[in-house]
Amino acid sequence: MREKGAALYRSIRAALERIENQTYGYCTSCGCYINRKRLDALPWAELCLDCQEANESQRDELKSDSAGCESKVFEEDLHVSR
Numbered sequence: 001m002r003e004k005g006a007a008l009y010r011s012i013r014a015a016l017e018r019i020e021n022q023t024y025g026y027c028t029s030c031g032c033y034i035n036r037k038r039l040d041a042l043p044w045a046e047l048c049l050d051c052q053e054a055n056e057s058q059r060d061e062l063k064s065d066s067a068g069c070e071s072k073v074f075e076e077d078l079h080v081s082r
């Protein structure tokens with residue numbers, strides 16, 4: 001639990017730095033805007049869903065194409081609002 005707390009603290013610190021740099025809300029990996037609902041649930045998120053998923057399942061090389069980023073975000077929004 002202690003380590004998890006420290007990691008969370010670092011993530012929040014990093015988010016605050018991104019607010020200062022005015023890059024908050026943008027994926028630190030591909031640069032696309034992070035889903036608003038995702039930011040509501042996880043305000044210190046550094047990665048968009050695409051990059052997060054790619055991170056978690058790196059064997060799936062199809063995810064490395066970020067071109068579909070925006071449409072995917074809208075799909076997510078639809079799922080959440082239903």
Ligand SMILES: [Zn+2]
Pocket residue numbers: 027028029030031032047048049050051052
């Ligand atoms: Zn991304």
